Amino acid sequence: MPSPYPSESHRKFALHVRQTLHSQLLPLAEAAEARGHLCENAWQTLAEHGLLGLPQRGEGFLQSAVFLEELGALGYAGIRASVAVHAYMASAYLELFGSDEQRERYLPGIHQGRIITALAISEEHAGSDLSQMQCRAESSADGFIVEGGKRYIANGSRAALIVTLVRSGEGQHALGNSSMLLIDGDSPGLLRTARPMLGWSSADVCDLDFSQVAVPACNVLGKSGKALLYLMQGLDFERLVAGLLALGGANHSLRLLDGFVRQHQVQGSPLGDKQSVRHRLADLIGEQQILRHYAYQVAWQHSKGQLDTRSACILKLRATELALSAAQACAQLHGARGYQLNCEVARVYRDAMAGTIAAGASELMRDLIFDSTPAS
Numbered sequence: 211m212p213s214p215y216p217s218e219s220h221r222k223f224a225l226h227v228r229q230t231l232h233s234q235l236l237p238l239a240e241a242a243e244a245r246g247h248l249c250e251n252a253w254q255t256l257a258e259h260g261l262l263g264l265p266q267r268g269e270g271f272l273q274s275a276v277f278l279e280e281l282g283a284l285g286y287a288g289i290r291a292s293v294a295v296h297a298y299m300a301s302a303y304l305e306l307f308g309s310d311e312q313r314e315r316y317l318p319g320i321h322q323g324r325i326i327t328a329l330a331i332s333e334e335h336a337g338s339d340l341s342q343m344q345c346r347a348e349s350s351a352d353g354f355i356v357e358g359g360k361r362y363i364a365n366g367s368r369a370a371l372i373v374t375l376v377r378s379g380e381g382q383h384a385l386g387n388s389s390m391l392l393i394d395g396d397s398p399g400l401l402r403t404a405r406p407m408l409g410w411s412s413a414d415v416c417d418l419d420f421s422q423v424a425v426p427a428c429n430v431l432g433k434s435g436k437a438l439l440y441l442m443q444g445l446d447f448e449r450l451v452a453g454l455l456a457l458g459g460a461n462h463s464l465r466l467l468d469g470f471v472r473q474h475q476v477q478g479s480p481l482g483d484k485q486s487v488r489h490r491l492a493d494l495i496g497e498q499q500i501l502r503h504y505a506y507q508v509a510w511q512h513s514k515g516q517l518d519t520r521s522a523c524i525l526k527l528r529a530t531e532l533a534l535s536a537a538q539a540c541a542q543l544h545g546a547r548g549y550q551l552n553c554e555v556a557r558v559y560r561d562a563m564a565g566t567i568a569a570g571a572s573e574l575m576r577d578l579i580f581d582s583t584p585a586s
């Protein structure tokens with residue numbers, strides 16, 4: 211009987227993914243954090259193991275769900291963001307709305323880790339409220355000329371392909387006549403400026419500024435002026451992906467915390483002997499277990515072509531907030547040793563803080579959940 215929950219083969223796949231990530235990617239992680247981005251070797255390794263071109267739709271998406279949870283559980287949100295923006299969030303627009311020619315031009319390189327992608331939507335005054343978007347594309351003889359800036363873009367300094375949302379017509383509401391453009395990373399007039407963040411150090415977050423950047427007509431994604439339609443699908447998918455990654459992040463914090471309270475001694479016995487500590491962990495574990503079922507239920511819905519805004523937002527909201535609560539408990543119970551600048555616990559806490567902002571702030575998720583709930 212078809213089931214929303216991972217099957218035995220998914221569990222085997224999860225083990226394979228975990229072993230691959232731990233043996234191949236983890237050894238490169240600290241250098242990536244220091245450098246600010248993943249090295250070429252890391253992208254190639256992921257591609258060689260078939261982890262960059264996993265299905266984004268259909269039944270195969272459950273494999274992706276397993277991969278995303280494991281990627282999140284690696285403990286480096288910068289790496290998980292970099293990989294997921296590339297393999298899911300940005301490339302989904304190409305997979306879904308790209309022409310055959312565009313897909314043939316870019317997808318093989320994306321799956322091989324040769325063409326790194328970014329998704330440029332947010333601006334200084336258009337993060338939660340995209341109707342304030344200012345980045346503009348004017349029609350030219352052969353396509354568009356883009357002028358404006360995008361902010362906080364993961365994979366920003368390295369992306370060879372930037373899926374970019376622009377205002378492409380007149381009107382008060384920028385999204386009413388907006389387009390998605392495939393902007394090549396070597397386009398003249400594109401300036402990339404590193405934007406170091408508190409966490410997500412290996413996510414390569416940058417500002418992108420476009421000064422008279424020419425984009426040929428063959429690089430317009432789907433139909434010009436119709437980006438709102440594409441965003442409605444793309445953003446729900448992004449929330450699903452962010453939720454699965456954050457679930458993995460919560461798993462990682464809970465593992466760290468569990469290991470620590472069982473061995474760290476306070477007043478002559480393990481910290482985990484204290485009732486308040488056990489209860490705090492039990493609450494987090496309970497929520498994680500419930501959320502995991504919900505996450506795979508939503509992934510399954512998506513695999514059937516039935517992902518809806520409400521479910522995607524509930525998952526994104528609850529998973530990122532659980533990841534933050536777990537990281538906070540982990541930091542608190544580690545005492546001063548968890549507050550040292552370069553320790554794992556502090557990194558996990560810094561990383562978790564961005565989860566409730568990126569891909570849509572928690573408050574926006576709550577608004578969307580309420581608005582998409584039918585009146586009873």
Ligand SMILES: Cc1cc2nc3c(=O)[nH]c(=O)nc-3n(C[C@H](O)[C@H](O)[C@H](O)COP(=O)(O)OP(=O)(O)OC[C@H]3O[C@@H](n4cnc5c(N)ncnc54)[C@H](O)[C@@H]3O)c2cc1C
Pocket residue numbers: 295329330331332333334335336337338339361362363364365407410415564567568569570571572573574577
């Ligand atoms: C690490 C990181 C990586 C990112 N990567 C990308 C990327 O690759 N591509 C991209 O396009 N963008 C990216 N972003 C940007 C991200 O999508 C935006 O930060 C997010 O949409 C929120 O927008 P904002 O930061 O402009 O906050 P604003 O919209 O200015 O909101 C500020 C705060 O106000 C509160 N708020 C917002 N809406 C409401 C509301 N309706 N009711 C009550 N309170 C509210 C929230 O607490 C919010 O954090 C990234 C952000 C971060 C932190």
